[in-house]
Amino acid sequence: MSQSAIPAPSIDVLIIGSGAAGLSAALHLPPELNVTILSKGPISAGSTPWAQGGIAAALGGIEDIEQHIADTCRAGSGLPKADTVRRVVEAGSRQIDWLLELGMPFSSDDGESSHLHLTREGGHGARRVAHAADHTGRTLMETLLDAVRARPNISLVEYQLAIDLITTQRLGLTEESNCCIGAYVLDLQADRVHTLRARHVILATGGAAKAYLYSTNPDSSTGDGIAMGWRAGCRVANMEFMQFHPTCLFEPRAKSFLISEAVRGEGGVLLLPDGTRFMPNYHPDAELAPRDVVARAIDAEMKRLGIDCVYLDISFKGKAFIEQHFPMIHQRCLEYGYDMTRQPLPVVPAAHYTCGGIDVDEQGQTDIAGLYAIGETSHTGLHGANRLASNSLLECLVYGEAAAQHIASNHAEACSRNWPVPDWDESQVTDADEAVVVTHNWDELRRAMWDYVGIVRTTKRLERAQHRIALLRREIHDYYAHFRITNNLIELRNLVEVADLIVRSALARHESRGLHFIRDYPEANPDCAQHNTVLTPINRSVRRACDA
Template sequence: MTHSQGTDLHYDVLVIGSGAAGLATALRLADTLRVAVMSKGPLHEGCTFYAQGGISAVFDHQDSFDSHIADTLNAGAGLNHTDAVRLTVEGAPEAIAWLSELGVPFTRRSEPEHTDEYHLTREGGHSHRRVVHAADATGRGVETTLIERARAHPGISLLENHIAVDLITARKIAADGSDRVLGAYVLDRSSDHVMTLSARTVVLATGGASKVYLYTSNPDGASGDGIAMAWRAGCRVANMEFMQFHPTVLYEPRAKAFLISEALRGEGARLLLPDGTRFMQHFDPRGDLAPRDIVARAIDHEMKRLGIDNVHLDISHRPADFIREHFPNIHARCLSLGYDMTQGPIPVVPAAHYTCGGIVTDLDGRTDIEGLYALGEVACTGLHGANRLASNSLLECLVFAKTAAADIQQRHATPSPLPSPLPPWDDSQVSDSDEEVVVTHNWAELRRFMWDYVGIVRSSKRLRRALSRVDLLLAEIDEYYRHFRIGNNLVELRNLALVAKLIIVSALSRHESRGLHFTLDFPESDPTLEQCDTILSPDRTRPGFPPQVVSPVAKTQGDPP
C-alpha cells in the first residue's frame, strides 16, 4: 500500500528509513500493527542497496561463535560491549535463514555435493571464511527482496520522497510533557508540504553521516538525519569520533566514489604503491587483511609521504574467470571506466564509509525517549566499539530489527491511549528564500573542512579550528532556518552541521588514539580508557542543546540507557 499525500496521518509504528534495519523491522511487525516506512527518495536509495561484501555469520564447521566474537572485539579496540557482540554473532545464522526464506539470492557453493551450503568469503579482520554474500552485490539482493515483500504486505504503508524534519515529543509540545515520542514532522518533497504524522512508536533507521565528509562511499542521503533529530529531542549519543573510512574506493571522478569491496583483499588482492611494491606488511603483520582503520591510515600515510593521489589494488594474479565470477558487478563497472581488473591494478583511495557511533540504545534498540527506537548505523549499540569489523553492519541491522520488533510488539500488547491531536507545522512567519546559494556554499564549506581537519589523521589544533568553523555555520544555518521555508537541502544541511559538531566535540574529548580515532597529539592508546565510551548528553537547561561532554565514561553493559 502506497501513500504519496496526506496530513495528520496516524500509525502504530512509524519507521523512518527504508534500508535493511527499517524494512526488516516493518516486516516483523506488520502482521499485527499498522506500520509506515518512510524514505527520503526511492525506497532503495540507501546504503544497504550499495553494500557489496556480505553478511558475516558462522556456518563453516572450522569456525565458531567465539572466534567471530574475538575478531569483532579485536577490531573494536577494547570498546565493544560484549553482550551486544554476543547477541549479534549468535543471532547471525537465524538472520541469514530469515532472509533466505524471504528469497534473498545468496551465492551457494559450486561443488555438486555442497550446493545446499552458502559460499563463504573472507574479509579483513576475520580469522575465518564467514561472509555470506550474493555475488558482489549482497546489499542489492537484500534490499530488493525486502522492498518486494514490503510492497506486497497490506499492513505496510510506504512513503517515498518524504524527509523527516523533526521528532515530536510530549516535552516539546507541553512544558510538563514526559519524555515520550508522539510522531514526526515530515516534508513531502513532491509538494514541499510539511505533514504531521503521529505514532505510538517511532523507529529511526536513517543510516549514518558519512556525507559530512568531502569524499564518501555512501549515497547522497547519508546526512545524519536520525542522529540530529534524536539529539534535538534529548537523546544521548556515543562514540561519534569513530568514523570509518573505507580504504578502497575507486579513484575515478566519473565513478562518484564507487566502492571496491573488501572481499577483493579477502580473495588475495594486494595493495601496491605506484612502483608496484607492497607496503601493508610495514604497518601490520596481517598485511592486506588488516582491519579497515589500519589499512586506511597506511594508505593515507603513503599518499602523504610520496605526494601521490592514490595507491593501487591488484587482483590480476588470480584467474580471469575467478575474478569475473566472484566480482561481476565490480569488474563490469571498472571495465566501463577503462580499468580491466583481470589484467592489472586499479587506482583506489580511502573515503568516509561508516558511522560507528550514534544514538545510545539498549539491546532492544530503545533510546532515552519512551517509544523511540534506533536501529542500524544510526544507533550505537556497543557492537562496533572503536572500529566496525567488515560485514557486521548488515548483520547488526537484521539482529536488532528482530529484538526491537519483539519489544515493540510486547509494548503494543498493552492498550494505551492514542496520541492527542498534534499541533500542525507552523510556517506562517517565514518566507520563500531568495538566497539558496547560502545553503550550497555552507554545504561545500562544511564537507571540505571536515575532510581537512577531522579526517583519517587529526590533531587538537585541527579539531579546534573545525569547531570554530562549525559553530559559525550552525549560527548561520539556524538564522536561515528560522526565516525561510524549508526544503530538502536545508533540512539535510541543518542535520549534517549538528552531527559534524558532535563528531568534533567527541574527538576533542578523547585524549588518545584508538581504533578509527587517530590524533597526532595523543598517538598512543590509554589503557585506562579501554573500557570507556565517549558520551555526549544534551543539556536541556540551555537553548539549542549544546554538547555537554560526559566523556569518557565507564560503560554499563546490558542495562537500558
C-alpha cells in the same frame, strides 16, 4: 503493501528510513499493526544497495561463533560491549536462515543453499561472510522489498524527508516523561509538510558519512536520524569513530564507487605506483588488517610520497575468477576505462561508516519512550572503536527484529493519549532569497571536516574545525529560522549538527583508539578501554572517554 502519495495521519509504527534495518523491523512486526515506512527518496537511494561485501555470520558452530566474537572485539579495540557482541553474533545463523526462507539468493559453492560460499574480509580470522556475488546489499534490498510488498499492513511512501520528531517535551507537557508521538515530514513532491502521529517511531536513516568531502555513501547519508534524535533529547555516543573505507575508486566520474573489502579478502594486494607492496610494513595481516589500519597506511603513503592514490591489484587471479566473484565491480570499472582483470585499480580512502550514533539498549530503545533507533543511526555497543567488516548488515537484521518484538510486546502500553499536536507553522518565514548560501555552507562544512577531522587528527585541527562549525551552525540555524525549508536546508541542518557531535567527541577522547587517531595522544590509554564518549543533549555535556 500500499504505496500512497500521502502517509496516513495516525500510524501504529512509523519507520523513518527504508534500508535493511527499517525493512527488517517492518517484516517482524505483527500483521495487526499498521506500519508506514518513509523513504527520503526512491527506495534504491539508501546505503543498503551499495553494500557489496556481505553479511558476517558464524555458520561453523560454537568455535566459529567464539572466533567471530573475538574478531569483533579485537577490531573494536576493546570498546565493543561484550553481551551485545555475543547476542548479535549468536543470531547470525538464524538471520541467514530467515533470509533464505524469504528467498535470498546467496552465492553457493554448488548451487545449493545448504552450501553457501563464504568469503573472508579484513579483520576476520576465517571465511564467514555470506554474500550474493559482489552485490549483496542490492540483492538483500530486493529480497526484503518483495516480502514487504506481500504485507497489506505495510505502507511505503517515497520522497518523504523527516524534519523533526514530535515529543511531549516539545509540546510543553513537562509533567509527562518525554515520549515520541510522531514526526513532521516534508513531502518532497507536493512541497508541503505533513504532521504524522505514531504510537511508535523507529529511526533507521543510516549514517552521516556525507559530512565529509569524500565518501563511499550515497547523497542521502546526511545523519538525519542522529540529528533528530539529539534535538529531541537522546544521548549520542562514540561519534568520534568515523570509519574510512580504504579502497574507494579514484575516479571523479565514479562519484564514490567502493571497491569491496572482499577483493582483498580473495587475495588482492595494495601497491605503490612503482608496483611495491607496502601493507606488510604496517601490519602482520597486511591487506587483511582492520580497516582503520589499512586506511591510515594508505593515507601515510600518499602523504609520504605526495601521490594522489595507491593501487589495488587482483588481476593475477585471472579473468574467470574475477568475473565470477566480482561481476558488478568489474563491469562498473570497465565503464570508467579500468579492466581489473588486466590492471590494478587506483584507490583512495573515503568516509564510509558511522560507528557511533544514538545510544540504545538491546531492543533498540532510546532515552525517549516510544522512540527506537536501529542500524547505522544507532550506537548499540557492537562496533566499539572500529566496525568489523560486514557486521553492519547483520546488526541491521538483529536489531530490526529486536525492536519489532519489543514494540509488539509493549504496544498496549505505548504512548496513546490524544495530545493535541499543532500543524507545521510557516506563517513567520518567507521564501529564500539566496539559496546559494546553503550550497556554499554545505561545501565549506564538508571540506572542513575532511581537512581537520579526517583519518589523522590533531587537537589544533579539531579546534579549528570546531570554530568553523560553530560559525556555520549559527548561519544555518538563522537561515532555517527565517526561510521556508527545502530538502537541501534540512539535510545541511542535520549535517552541521552531526559534524559538531563528531568534533566534540573527538576532542573528548585523549588517546588514539581504533578509528580515532590523534597525534597529540598517539597511543591507546589502557584506562580508556571499555569507556565510551557519551554526549547528553539536556545540558550539551560530554562524558569524556575515561571519566568515571
